[in-house]
Amino acid sequence: MELFTSLRGWLDERVDLEGLAALARKKTVPSHRHSIWYYFGGVTLFLFIIQVCSGILLLFYYRPGEDTAFESIRFLMSKVQFGWLMRSIHSWSANLMVLAAAIHMFSVFLTKAYRKPREITWVSGVLLFYLTLAFGFSGYLLPWNELAFFATKVGTDIAGSVPFVGGAMLELLRGGEQVTGATLSRFFGFHVALFPAIFTVLLAVHLIMVQRQGMSTPIGHEKSSEETPMPFFPNFVLRDVLLWLIVLNILAVLAVFFPWELGVKADPFAAAPAGITPEWYFLFMFQVLKLLPSHVLFLEGEVFGVLVFGIAMALWTVIPFFDRKSQRGQQGRFFTYVGIAVIVFILFFTILGWVML
Amino acid sequence: MKYLSLLFSGIMLCSFVGTAAAQDRQDECYACHASMEDDASQAFATDVHRNGGLTCASCHGGDASLDDMDEGMSSARGFKGVPAGKAISATCGGCHDDKERMGALGFDGTTGQLTALRNSAHSRGSGATASPLMECTHCHGAHGIRPARDPASRVSRRNVVALCSSCHDNPRYMQQYNPSLPTDQLAKYRTSVHGQRNARGDSRAAACPDCHMAHEIRPASAASSSVNAMNIPMTCGKCHGDAKYMEPYGIPTNQLALFRGSVHGKSLLEKRDVSAPSCNDCHGNHGAAPPNVESIGNVCGTCHALNAELFRASRHAVEFEKAGYPECETCHGNHDVRPATAELLALGAGSLCGSCHSTENAPEGFRAAKVMHVLLDSLRNTVALAERRIDDAEQKGMEIEDVRFSLRDARQARLQARTAVHAFSVEKFSEVLDPGLLIARQALIDAEAANDDYYFRRSGLAIATLIITVTVILLFLYIRRIEQQQRSRKQAVS
Numbered sequence: 131m132e133l134f135t136s137l138r139g140w141l142d143e144r145v146d147l148e149g150l151a152a153l154a155r156k157k158t159v160p161s162h163r164h165s166i167w168y169y170f171g172g173v174t175l176f177l178f179i180i181q182v183c184s185g186i187l188l189l190f191y192y193r194p195g196e197d198t199a200f201e202s203i204r205f206l207m208s209k210v211q212f213g214w215l216m217r218s219i220h221s222w223s224a225n226l227m228v229l230a231a232a233i234h235m236f237s238v239f240l241t242k243a244y245r246k247p248r249e250i251t252w253v254s255g256v257l258l259f260y261l262t263l264a265f266g267f268s269g270y271l272l273p274w275n276e277l278a279f280f281a282t283k284v285g286t287d288i289a290g291s292v293p294f295v296g297g298a299m300l301e302l303l304r305g306g307e308q309v310t311g312a313t314l315s316r317f318f319g320f321h322v323a324l325f326p327a328i329f330t331v332l333l334a335v336h337l338i339m340v341q342r343q344g345m346s347t348p349i350g351h352e353k354s355s356e357e358t359p360m361p362f363f364p365n366f367v368l369r370d371v372l373l374w375l376i377v378l379n380i381l382a383v384l385a386v387f388f389p390w391e392l393g394v395k396a397d398p399f400a401a402a403p404a405g406i407t408p409e410w411y412f413l414f415m416f417q418v419l420k421l422l423p424s425h426v427l428f429l430e431g432e433v434f435g436v437l438v439f440g441i442a443m444a445l446w447t448v449i450p451f452f453d454r455k456s457q458r459g460q461q462g463r464f465f466t467y468v469g470i471a472v473i474v475f476i477l478f479f480t481i482l483g484w485v486m487l
Numbered sequence: 488m489k490y491l492s493l494l495f496s497g498i499m500l501c502s503f504v505g506t507a508a509a510q511d512r513q514d515e516c517y518a519c520h521a522s523m524e525d526d527a528s529q530a531f532a533t534d535v536h537r538n539g540g541l542t543c544a545s546c547h548g549g550d551a552s553l554d555d556m557d558e559g560m561s562s563a564r565g566f567k568g569v570p571a572g573k574a575i576s577a578t579c580g581g582c583h584d585d586k587e588r589m590g591a592l593g594f595d596g597t598t599g600q601l602t603a604l605r606n607s608a609h610s611r612g613s614g615a616t617a618s619p620l621m622e623c624t625h626c627h628g629a630h631g632i633r634p635a636r637d638p639a640s641r642v643s644r645r646n647v648v649a650l651c652s653s654c655h656d657n658p659r660y661m662q663q664y665n666p667s668l669p670t671d672q673l674a675k676y677r678t679s680v681h682g683q684r685n686a687r688g689d690s691r692a693a694a695c696p697d698c699h700m701a702h703e704i705r706p707a708s709a710a711s712s713s714v715n716a717m718n719i720p721m722t723c724g725k726c727h728g729d730a731k732y733m734e735p736y737g738i739p740t741n742q743l744a745l746f747r748g749s750v751h752g753k754s755l756l757e758k759r760d761v762s763a764p765s766c767n768d769c770h771g772n773h774g775a776a777p778p779n780v781e782s783i784g785n786v787c788g789t790c791h792a793l794n795a796e797l798f799r800a801s802r803h804a805v806e807f808e809k810a811g812y813p814e815c816e817t818c819h820g821n822h823d824v825r826p827a828t829a830e831l832l833a834l835g836a837g838s839l840c841g842s843c844h845s846t847e848n849a850p851e852g853f854r855a856a857k858v859m860h861v862l863l864d865s866l867r868n869t870v871a872l873a874e875r876r877i878d879d880a881e882q883k884g885m886e887i888e889d890v891r892f893s894l895r896d897a898r899q900a901r902l903q904a905r906t907a908v909h910a911f912s913v914e915k916f917s918e919v920l921d922p923g924l925l926i927a928r929q930a931l932i933d934a935e936a937a938n939d940d941y942y943f944r945r946s947g948l949a950i951a952t953l954i955i956t957v958t959v960i961l962l963f964l965y966i967r968r969i970e971q972q973q974r975s976r977k978q979a980v981s
Contacts, residue, residue, distance in 0.1 A: 207886035214886060215944075365970060372962045379955045386948040389884040 157344070158359035159366045162351040167237035171340070172370040173377055174234050177227035178333075180381070181265075184220040185322070192272065194318040196311035199274035200395040207392060218385035224266055226381065228411045231259050239469045243346035244449065245456040251339040254332050256447045261329050266409055268321040274314060279396030280406040282317075283309045288419065291432045292440070310398065349461050405487055414476045415439055417483035446472075514551045515559060516543035530631035539592065546570065546578050575622040576601055603702035611664075620664060626650060635701075642701070644694045648676060648685060651695045675774035682773075691732070698722055714772075717755065719765040720746055742766075745822035764790065783821075784814035791815075797909040827905055829867065832860035858913050862920050866901050869927040870894060876934035885937040890930050897927040 141147050159168060191210060193202040206213035235255060238244060244252035271282045286309065290300030305312030360366055408416050415435075422431035429437070445452075455462030520528035520543070531537050536545065544551035544559075549566030553559035560566045570578045580601025582588050589598050601623075604610055610619040626642055633640035641650050652673040654660055661670050676682040684692035698714055705712035713722045724743030726732055733740050746752040746766070754763035769778060769786050778786045788795025798804055798814060807814060818831070818839055825831075831839040833856075840856035843849065873894060880887045900923020907919040 204886060204888060208889055361973070365966065365973075368962060368966050368969075372959060372966065375955050375959045375962065379952055379959070382948055382951055382955070386944050389886075391884070392886055392888075 154363040155361070157362035159345050159362050160347040160351070161358045161360045162347065164237075164241055164348050164351065165360075167234075167241060168345055168366075169370060169373050170230050170234035170237060173373060174227060174230040175333075175337075176374045176377060177223050177230055178329075180223045180378075181220065181227060182326075184216050184223065187216045188220055189322065194272070194315055196274065196314060199272060199314060200392070203273045203392055214389055215385055218389045219381060221390035222381055222384045222388075224269060225410070226377070228262055228266055231262050232411070235259050236469065236473055238346075239449075240466060241346070241348040242453070242456040242462075242465070243348070245346070245349075245453065245459070246450070248339070248343055248346055249450040251336060251343065252450050253447055254336040254339065258329065258332050258336060260443065261325055261332065263411060265321065265325055265329075266411065268317040268325065270409060271309075271314060271317045272321065273392060274396050275393040276396050276400070276403060277393055277406065279309060279398070280402045281408050282313065283402075284406060284416075285408060285412070286313075288432065288436060291430070292436050293429075293433055308398070349456065349459060407483070407487060410480065410484075413483040414479035417479045417486070420483075514542040514544075515554050516547070516549070516551045519556065527630045530628070534630055534632050535634050536632060539594075572618050573622070575624055576604060576619070579623040600702045603700070607700075607702060607704040608706050609704055638690070642696075644685065644690050644692070644697075645688065647694050647696060648673065648682075672773045675772070679771070679773060679775045680777075681775060691735070693726060697726070714767075716761045716765045717759065719767055720752065720756065723766045742822045749820075749822060749824045750826045751824055783816050787815040787819075791906075793906050794909045797907065797915075801909065801911045803911055829860055829863035829905075832856050832863065832908065852911075855911065855913050859908055859916050862917065862924070863901070863904060863908075866897065866904065866920060866924050866927060869924065869931060870897050870901065873897075873927055873931040873934055876931060876938060880934055880937035880941065883938070883941040885941055887934060887937045890933040890937070893926055893933075894930050897923040897930065899923070900926070 138147065159165070188206070191202055191206040191213065193199065203217065207217055208214075238252065238255065267282075267285060271278045286300055286303045289303055290296045292299060301307070303313070303316070304310070305316045407413060418439075419432055419435045422435045424431050426434040449465065450457070453462060453465045456465070514537075517528055517531065517537070521532070531543070542551035543549075544566075547566065547568060547570075548564070549561070550559045550564040553564070558564060567574075582592070583598055584601040586598045589596070604621075604623070605619070609621040628641055633643075635642045637643060638645050640646065655668075656670055656673045658670045661668055677686065681693040685694055700713050703713075705715075707714045707716075709715060710717065712718065720743055727738075728740055728743040730740045747756060751764050754760040755765055767775070768789075770776065784795050784798065795815075804814070807817060819825070819827070833839075833841065840852070840860075844852040844856055846853050873890075877887055877891050877894070881891075900920055904916060904920035904923065907916045910916065
């Protein structure tokens with residue numbers, strides 16, 4: 131105990147622990163009937179930490195390359211102690227992270243938490259969400275199995291249909307004209323080096339902004355939250371940990387009962403098997419592109435769809451700057467309806483895509 | 488053009504109907520040409536068509552009843568001269584492809600020859616004009632046509648072989664159309680039982696059209712060809728399965744039925760595996776003859792080379808030769824070859840080895856058969872059990888593909904061991920089989936381990952879930968307690 135006290139004193143002299151403790155004691159979180167949504171940011175962060183840890187463990191065995199990727203994952207799953215668990219956790223956690231991040235993003239949108247002065251937090255958060263999707267897309271190919279190979283082919287084909295820059299984008303993504311070992315190396319580089327670097331910077335900005343500005347209180351709830359603010363430490367932190375443990379439990383059950391399958395090794399010369407679909411979080415886009423007519427206006431249907439999605443994603447990123455009412459602290463219904471329409475659109479086409487598989 | 492065709496058809500029809508009247512009417516064309524003693528009219532004198540009442544005008548157009556040559560051979564009377572190219576067969580097909588017209592002429596035989604010819608290899612386009620290679624007259628002639636059943640006909644069984652060979656026996660000629668096609672069919676045919684009987688004047692012995700068809704001749708590679716591997720059993724069986732037709736020869740007619748039930752027949756006819764042997768693979772094509780006792784091993788050894796090699800080096804080869812037994816056929820039969828299962832080595836009633844070897848008369852062979860049977864059975868059962876356990880593990884979501892892959896070597900060893908049986912030596916047999924048995928046993932151990940691992944995972948999950956759940960409950964209670972304390976403090980302060 132004495133050792134602990136002296137160690138704490140040593141640290142206090144150097145990093146002002148007491149100051150940090152005082153800050154933690156002082157910090158509060160608004161409490162109201164929408165407080166539940168605050169926790170999804172923490173859940174997303176928790177799942178990201180799991181992704182990093184399990185990803186590092188997978189890196190010990192994974193060997194990128196046409197002739198080694200699939201074999202190394204098979205070795206990991208069948209011969210390495212708990213290798214199957216690591217891969218399953220990594221795959222399930224990736225999917226849950228996309229889900230948690232989406233819930234977090236839409237809850238922020240519907241509670242108008244992006245309004246002034248939190249525009250930077252929103253923009254960094256949306257970019258983190260897009261990067262999470264990019265993580266999913268690049269990671270999907272790494273086991274080099276049949277489904278991943280053809281889904282990547284379809285996915286990069288769509289990227290290649292973007293007007294003007296499509297050809298260059300396709301070349302950049304694939305490292306050539308076709309999906310080959312060069313694409314695998316490239317995706318591996320994106321997945322473990324480029325994206326994590328960008329993600330870390332954006333995450334730092336996002337978290338610093340959250341800490342600096344605190345949690346946003348929904349418009350119309352400011353008064354009630356002033357009455358009963360919740361201490362950040364220990365109340366909010368402990369609740370966060372409680373939810374994290376529940377998520378960890380769900381993750382363990384999913385990993386054991388539904389282990390992520392490896393499938394058949396990719397064969398670039400084989401015909402595409404029936405039922406090739408992207409991951410569930412890209413399904414709505416895939417379904418919309420499938421249903422578009424061959425020509426819309428003067429553009430090819432697919433090009434039109436990609437353009438519309440691109441513009442919509444860009445507008446979504448800068449939406450705080452358009453919502454003038456919320457900036458003034460006024461309730462505005464238009465953007466709420468936009469948010470609900472987007473959610474309904476995504477759910478409808480995801481379900482449709484699922485049903486039409 | 489349409490009207491010309493109609494006019495032509497009308498004239499043709501008018502020429503053919505009312506046969507009694509036509510026969511009465513004089514064929515002025517023929518009368519004139521016969522007086523000139525030209526080749527065409529001399530040949531036409533015995534032509535089946537003339538005997539049937541047709542005139543020169545039936546094919547050449549014009550009006551044969553007029554003695555005025557200019558008018559009878561005028562275009563106004565439908566004269567078209569000597570048909571050339573496709574028009575030759577079109578002229579013949581005008582009747583022979585029309586069942587009703589042939590019926591009206593009192594002919595109840597086969598029709599559709601032109602359609603069949605146009606679907607045949609002989610109608611393949613040739614040269615810049617892409618005109619068919621052959622027309623009716625190439626085989627049947629133009630004016631001295633006789634029915635195929637007439638021994639003097641060019642296409643009778645006696646003459647048709649020479650007719651076909653006039654092209655197919657000529658390498659330089661055939662080179663123009665199909666350089667890869669052999670031109671030794673006639674030479675081989677003359678060595679065959681069919682050819683020898685044909686040469687002796689047996690009009691029932693198979694000649695070229697019996698196997699290749701008369702008009703719809705297609706290359707053996709075509710699925711619809713009568714000599715395609717899949718169709719050969721039925722083509723041969725047409726005669727060899729017909730007890731009445733084969734009666735004069737005194738040979739069995741159950742070959743096709745036996746072949747259908749054999750391992751070869753099932754592979755070829757049911758699994759559509761063209762690598763399986765058909766009749767011609769053992770008996771030959773044009774030189775078809777039953778293999779004799781000495782050559783059976785060579786015939787089977789064409790495909791089963793290793794089996795034949797091991798057998799010839801074995802003790803059985805010597806004993807079989809002494810006894811005059813045919814090599815492979817003695818154990819496996821000929822047309823009804825059964826799948827070579829381990830049961831052939833069994834020693835019970837109806838078994839193969841047991842039919843000669845017993846504890847009394849050949850104890851050494853009896854023991855060898857017993858050991859090989861037990862070992863083969865053991866490998867088969869171990870592989871089957873390992874497969875079941877691998878299936879179980881995969882159904883549970885375990886990654887065990889490498890173990891399944893390793894079983895391929897065990898199956899391969901079993902296949903090789905079945906071949907090694909033909910050495911009839913337990914030592915040589917074990918050299919092949921034992922490694923497979925080891926692999927299968929290891930696969931079974933790995934599959935069992937994967938199944939056990941599945942239950943270990945479940946237990947591990949249950950423990951981990953329990954610990955996490957208890958922690959969650961404790962944490963929840965702790966949060967509730969500190970929040971109650973906070974509320975109490977707040978109330979005390981206020």
